[in-house]
Amino acid sequence: EEKAATPKIDVTAAMADRVLGKPDAPVTIYEYASMTCSHCAAFHKFGLPTIKKELIDTGKAKMIFRDFPLDNFAMKAAAMARCAPADKFYPLIAMIFGEQERWVKTSAPDEAVAKLGALAGMDPEYIKACMTNPDLQKAMMASMQDGQKTYAIDSTPSFIFKKGDERMMEWDEFTDAMKKAEAAAKASGEKTG
Numbered sequence: 311e312e313k314a315a316t317p318k319i320d321v322t323a324a325m326a327d328r329v330l331g332k333p334d335a336p337v338t339i340y341e342y343a344s345m346t347c348s349h350c351a352a353f354h355k356f357g358l359p360t361i362k363k364e365l366i367d368t369g370k371a372k373m374i375f376r377d378f379p380l381d382n383f384a385m386k387a388a389a390m391a392r393c394a395p396a397d398k399f400y401p402l403i404a405m406i407f408g409e410q411e412r413w414v415k416t417s418a419p420d421e422a423v424a425k426l427g428a429l430a431g432m433d434p435e436y437i438k439a440c441m442t443n444p445d446l447q448k449a450m451m452a453s454m455q456d457g458q459k460t461y462a463i464d465s466t467p468s469f470i471f472k473k474g475d476e477r478m479m480e481w482d483e484f485t486d487a488m489k490k491a492e493a494a495a496k497a498s499g500e501k502t503g
Contacts, residue, residue, distance in 0.1 A: 317439040324392040324440070325449045328399040330362070331372035337365070337478065339373045340470040342457050344380040345387035345406055345423075346414055347466040354407040371471075375403065376457055377450045378466050383419040386441040388450060390427045393440035402430045 339361075343350040365371040377392070379385040387406050394402045405426050406413075413422035420441060427437045440446065457463040461470050471478035 317433070317436045319393060319440055319443045319446055321443070321445045321449050324389075324446055325453065326396070328375050328392075328396060329372050330375070330400050331366035332369050333372065335366070335369055335372040336473055337371040338472045339365075339371050340376055340461075340472070341373060342376045342378040342454075342461075342463045342466055342468040342470075344378050344384040344466045345391070345403070346379075346381055346384040346410070346419075348410070350467045351407040351410040353467050354404060375399070376453060378454050378457060378463060378468070379450065380466060383414070383423070385447060385450065386420045387423045389440045389443065389446050390423065390432070390437050392446065392450070393436065394427070394430060394432060398430055402427065405430065 341353075343353075361371075361373070366373060377385075377388040379388050391399060391402050391406060406423060409426060413419050413426065416422040424434065424437045424441065428434055454463075457468075461468070463470075
């Protein structure tokens with residue numbers, strides 16, 4: 311019986327920006343995250359839905375995910391997500407972060423996270439090829455180093471806000487702005503209600 315060829319990975323396509331929101335939104339939020347980072351998982355569960363509703367769905371901002379793998383399992387999980395079809399990327403990372411506490415604690419986190427990819431409709435052989443592809447890992451490391459060099463990223467999650475080529479506020483200013491927006495929304499809701 312012939313051994314099937316290892317599925318080919320298109321590294322350029324895998325590393326293309328994964329944009330959440332309208333591509334022409336005036337503000338770009340770059341999120342640097344690691345798939346094994348508990349604070350990143352908390353952001354995806356609790357922070358992102360609000361940001362999506364207030365900023366992304368309204369066309370004020372778009373979000374671009376940047377891999378910042380803090381360990382080997384984060385690298386493999388991120389590689390798998392990068393190999394998913396672009397329209398499945400954000401739903402898949404939502405699942406990876408949503409199930410993080412479970413898969414991270416297993417004896418074989420890479421196998422556990424691969425099951426999530428299979429649930430998302432990815433072929434198991436393709437997942438394995440993605441997770442072990444040295445060119446994809448090199449490209450992800452280059453992206454991580456670029457974040458370190460360009461924005462001094464040293465922890466996850468980290469967020470960079472840009473309008474055109476100009477850098478905007480820092481995360482603290484952003485969370486303050488979000489709190490003000492939420493308070494204003496609540497206040498106006500109470501008045502009209």
